[in-house]
Amino acid sequence: MKYRNLRRQLRARLTANRVLAVPGVYDALSARQVERAGFEAVHAGSYSFASSLALPDVGMLTMTEICEKVSGIASAVSIPVIADAENGFFNPAAIGRAVRCFEQAGASAIHIEDHLSGKHTSEPRRVVPLDEAVQKIRAALAAREDPDFMIIARTDIAWVTHSVADAVARMKAFIAAGADAVMPTGLTLEQLREVRQHVSAHVVIVNSNGDSLESEQAAGASIVIYHSFCVNAANFGIQQALQRFSATHRIGSLGGAMSSLEEIEDLVGYDEYNRHLQRYAPPSRSPEARDSADLTPPETQADER
Numbered sequence: 001m002k003y004r005n006l007r008r009q010l011r012a013r014l015t016a017n018r019v020l021a022v023p024g025v026y027d028a029l030s031a032r033q034v035e036r037a038g039f040e041a042v043h044a045g046s047y048s049f050a051s052s053l054a055l056p057d058v059g060m061l062t063m064t065e066i067c068e069k070v071s072g073i074a075s076a077v078s079i080p081v082i083a084d085a086e087n088g089f090f091n092p093a094a095i096g097r098a099v100r101c102f103e104q105a106g107a108s109a110i111h112i113e114d115h116l117s118g119k120h121t122s123e124p125r126r127v128v129p130l131d132e133a134v135q136k137i138r139a140a141l142a143a144r145e146d147p148d149f150m151i152i153a154r155t156d157i158a159w160v161t162h163s164v165a166d167a168v169a170r171m172k173a174f175i176a177a178g179a180d181a182v183m184p185t186g187l188t189l190e191q192l193r194e195v196r197q198h199v200s201a202h203v204v205i206v207n208s209n210g211d212s213l214e215s216e217q218a219a220g221a222s223i224v225i226y227h228s229f230c231v232n233a234a235n236f237g238i239q240q241a242l243q244r245f246s247a248t249h250r251i252g253s254l255g256g257a258m259s260s261l262e263e264i265e266d267l268v269g270y271d272e273y274n275r276h277l278q279r280y281a282p283p284s285r286s287p288e289a290r291d292s293a294d295l296t297p298p299e300t301q302a303d304e305r
Contacts, residue, residue, distance in 0.1 A: 159186030
């Protein structure tokens with residue numbers, strides 16, 4: 001029920017005349033920080049997941065690995081999770097398995113892309129033929145069990161051909177196939193404005209040029225994803241703290257460069273656990289008495305019986 005409600009929440013949020021900023025996370029803890037900061041959704045993407053494992057984002061992560069990460073993130077927060085389903089992992093006939101995996105993991109939306117190679121690498125830039133990309137979207141839509149689970153069709157064609165017209169043609173084809181939103185990459189804000197003259201569906205973009213959220217909204221973006229936000233922030237923070245500690249060898253010198261244990265324990269829910277501990281402790285024994293009894297040697301317990 002939680003995930004169904006969050007999917008409806010995301011759809012309703014998109015009807016508001018306000019762009020949705022979605023920071024990228026790499027685990028459940030960073031997702032909870034995003035929620036605590038007041039953001040209305042998180043992005044769970046392969047770049048951040050791969051980076052957190054000290055791996056390049058070149059397709060090494062399996063569908064199962066990504067879905068497990070998404071599941072942990074979705075269970076830790078009460079805001080929608082937009083997940084990266086890569087290229088769907090399978091051909092159109094088998095893509096339903098990936099859709100069910102992400103849906104069962106608790107994602108509210110996934111984006112499926114059309115690129116074959118060249119992203120983050122020196123390989124030639126290539127995308128799949130349009131008819132195959134469209135069939136993937138159709139098959140993905142048919143496979144979902146919850147109609148509010150969003151299928152976002154991503155196209156990297158402009159990044160390959162540098163043609164806005166090519167991007168518009170693909171987006172129109174995806175919308176005609178039933179995609180809930182489209183996600184072009186490789187466009188400037190000026191080009192996005194041009195796209196919006198031809199595409200009326202919700203448009204998701206990745207912030208890659210450091211543009212302001214206001215300018216992205218003005219250009220027609222419905223959702224802006226900051227795909228590496230948390231992993232970049234974490235890497236920078238850890239690097240700075242380690243450099244300072246290495247120079248001083250005094251943990252106290254770090255000052256405000258590190259969270260306190262109390263802050264971490266509040267974030268992960270120790271207080272909630274302790275409330276449950278008190279509520280569900282056996283009525284005849286306090287937790288302290290129970291702990292004491294558990295330490296009684298077995299032979300003594302037998303004598304007492």
